[in-house]
Amino acid sequence: MSATVVHSLWTTTAAGGIDKIPSPTIEYAQLAPTLIVAGAAVLGILIEAFIPRKGRYHAQLFLSLVALAAAFASVVALAAGGYGTTKKHIAAMGAIAIDGPSLFLQGTILLASVVAVFTFAERRLDPESHGNRVDSFAAQAAAVPGSDSEKAAVRAGFTTTEVFPLALFAVAGMLVFPAANDLLTLFIALEVFSLPLYLLCALARRKRLMSQEAAVKYFLLGAFSSAFLLFGIALLYGYAGSVSYARIAEVVDGTVQSVSPALADTMGNDALLLIGGALILMGLLFKVGAVPFHMWTPDVYQGAPTPVTGFMAAATKVAAFGALLRLLYVVLPGLRWDWRPVMWAVVIVTMLGGAIVAITQTDIKRLLAYSSIAHAGFILAGVIAATPDGISSVLFYLAAYSFVTIGAFAVVTLVRDAGGEATHLSKWAGLGRRSPLVAAVFAVFLLAFAGIPLTSGFSGKFAVFKAAADGGAGALVVVGVIASAIAAFFYIRVIVLMFFSEPKPEGPTVAVPSALTTMAIGVGVVVTLVLGVAPQYFLDLASQAGGFVR
Amino acid sequence: MNPVYYLYLASLLFTIGAAGVLIRRNAIVVFMCVELMLNACNLAFVTFSRLHGNLDGQIIAFFTMVVAAAEVVVGLAIIVSVFRSRHSASVDDASLMKL
Numbered sequence: 001m002s003a004t005v006v007h008s009l010w011t012t013t014a015a016g017g018i019d020k021i022p023s024p025t026i027e028y029a030q031l032a033p034t035l036i037v038a039g040a041a042v043l044g045i046l047i048e049a050f051i052p053r054k055g056r057y058h059a060q061l062f063l064s065l066v067a068l069a070a071a072f073a074s075v076v077a078l079a080a081g082g083y084g085t086t087k088k089h090i091a092a093m094g095a096i097a098i099d100g101p102s103l104f105l106q107g108t109i110l111l112a113s114v115v116a117v118f119t120f121a122e123r124r125l126d127p128e129s130h131g132n133r134v135d136s137f138a139a140q141a142a143a144v145p146g147s148d149s150e151k152a153a154v155r156a157g158f159t160t161t162e163v164f165p166l167a168l169f170a171v172a173g174m175l176v177f178p179a180a181n182d183l184l185t186l187f188i189a190l191e192v193f194s195l196p197l198y199l200l201c202a203l204a205r206r207k208r209l210m211s212q213e214a215a216v217k218y219f220l221l222g223a224f225s226s227a228f229l230l231f232g233i234a235l236l237y238g239y240a241g242s243v244s245y246a247r248i249a250e251v252v253d254g255t256v257q258s259v260s261p262a263l264a265d266t267m268g269n270d271a272l273l274l275i276g277g278a279l280i281l282m283g284l285l286f287k288v289g290a291v292p293f294h295m296w297t298p299d300v301y302q303g304a305p306t307p308v309t310g311f312m313a314a315a316t317k318v319a320a321f322g323a324l325l326r327l328l329y330v331v332l333p334g335l336r337w338d339w340r341p342v343m344w345a346v347v348i349v350t351m352l353g354g355a356i357v358a359i360t361q362t363d364i365k366r367l368l369a370y371s372s373i374a375h376a377g378f379i380l381a382g383v384i385a386a387t388p389d390g391i392s393s394v395l396f397y398l399a400a401y402s403f404v405t406i407g408a409f410a411v412v413t414l415v416r417d418a419g420g421e422a423t424h425l426s427k428w429a430g431l432g433r434r435s436p437l438v439a440a441v442f443a444v445f446l447l448a449f450a451g452i453p454l455t456s457g458f459s460g461k462f463a464v465f466k467a468a469a470d471g472g473a474g475a476l477v478v479v480g481v482i483a484s485a486i487a488a489f490f491y492i493r494v495i496v497l498m499f500f501s502e503p504k505p506e507g508p509t510v511a512v513p514s515a516l517t518t519m520a521i522g523v524g525v526v527v528t529l530v531l532g533v534a535p536q537y538f539l540d541l542a543s544q545a546g547g548f549v550r
Numbered sequence: 551m552n553p554v555y556y557l558y559l560a561s562l563l564f565t566i567g568a569a570g571v572l573i574r575r576n577a578i579v580v581f582m583c584v585e586l587m588l589n590a591c592n593l594a595f596v597t598f599s600r601l602h603g604n605l606d607g608q609i610i611a612f613f614t615m616v617v618a619a620a621e622v623v624v625g626l627a628i629i630v631s632v633f634r635s636r637h638s639a640s641v642d643d644a645s646l647m648k649l
Contacts, residue, residue, distance in 0.1 A: 009605050144635045184610050191617045195624045202628055212632045213644040219628050220580055220641065223621055224571050227587035230614065231564055234591050234607075238557075238598035243606055262602050299647050366647075 027091040030083065030098050032074040033106050038172040040067030044165030053158070060164035061121045065114065067168060071175070072110040079103045079545075088549040094244050095185045097326070100545030102179035104395050105322040109315050112402040113171045115520045116311035119410050120163055124514040126205065126420075132157030136305045136413065137203045138211075145208035160203055166196040167311065174315050178322020181330075183233040183243040183280070186323060190229065190287070193319065194222050197312055204305040206420030214303025221286070221296045229283025235276030239266050245331045246550055252334035277332055277339065284327065287320035289376045291350040298361075301369035306421060309365065310409030313372050314402035321379055321398055325391060328383065330548050336386055343384045347476060351377030351483035359490050364412055364423045367490065368405075371449055374487050375401055381480050382464035385471030392546035393463035396539055400448075400456035400531045407524020408445040410517050414438055415508050422508035428494065430503025435510040439498045441525055446495055448528045450488040456531030463539065556597040563590035577629045577639045581622075588618045 173193025354374030570583030599607025
């Protein structure tokens, strides 16, 4: 291809006049969920600029909840209008896929975010300082911890209400991520939801040094992995001459209609395809927290403010698994025989690694982090089934898992001592004697994580393992069950610790939360039990949503 | 000139960046290495754009630059706040959470 030809691509349209450039058609109604959330995030920034400090908290909380509810309503309206089943198609000039999995995951992300925003807004847990109620976030992020400027900020009653627009920006990115239908949109969505999360991690009120350390680790490793993802995108673009999912799938399958000489040349180069696919997979597995790429998970989960940890653990995982499913099922099904063995290995080390290392943990947040790694392995087992059942079981598992996770981290925020949250496991000894209700609720969440029948964890695990076994991964199911048994050991150990050991005299107290955290935990318990006792309706919903648009 | 040479250069720059992230100790330098990796991606995009004779790759390069700029804003904010509270930007010193 000569330089003049490429140059003429830029110049011919311009020479033809601006009216010769066709304007893109955007289906605004179908993109409404994302647009509402992104618009509300921008409004949130304006609130920071124009509303006096006293009124910001309530304005931001109101705006966030209204926006998330409106976005959820529009997802439901789209689903009811048949966009998940009969009318599924590709919108916004090929950038966004409107289909069952994307609507189901968007709905899950939005509901999980509503619950997470409740925990963000909690202001009753810490004792009042200087007559002001405080939340889990730093008074002023720019003030050095322990410095005079921080003391002044605390005395003045500053709060970081920016967390609400930051969370909304992250949610907007997460809504696009599982629906992205070309690699450029995938990359931009990844950055849009990652950048606010890096900042949110650094904003803890207590243990700021740890929180900042978590943020710097998350940021450097996250940027590193997204560079790998981007290089993979470059190689796949080189292979197929396009970043559109459908086009790449055609080129991979060899069913492409018109082959230019350049495309014929690059199509023959399998190195571009295999290395590119592997690098993109790496970037997504990092976000999922699968084992060779999991190193950031425990540190970030432990250091980040606990409400943020819950939000990250639930919503990021849902979004990243959605993108992973779409990549493997829509773009690379032609490569199935190449990616399945690799994913087998990843699944096995993720399930076993997460479960085994979790046993040695002494911090409840780190324990939950390793448990989330093990759960990523269980979900991946459903992903590699490569069947329609595989998709729907993963969707169901994600919905079930996200509410348990947010609920569990919300309970962690309640158990406190003089230094803030008491996250060391030894301090949880005898909690069941002192506050039976909180301990019982936490036990329900732990049983759901362990996959005990009559909780959502059991129905989810059953669906995922069944899909994996039907998809020809029987051996994987055996490993999965062994890993579940190992995982059950440390979940039960925490329950035993809470109920059957003597409380220490100087142990932590359980803070009485406001209605916000109570609601977050309550929603978690209700979803856990409903999906455990009567999962059929939701399984049907997930299997109706199980078809990707191509 | 054969555009494939630019791909070799892009891979080389990417590898240098990745090695730098793993080897260097200063958070700022690590971050600069990540930026080098992003620029290597840009070079690959533009080269492939030339190979295939379509503009997608060149457009993506613009998006990558904007993303890199946004990453600088967020990243430097975090690194500077860590530096101010610890008086060190070494990634090895950040080890409060080791077991």
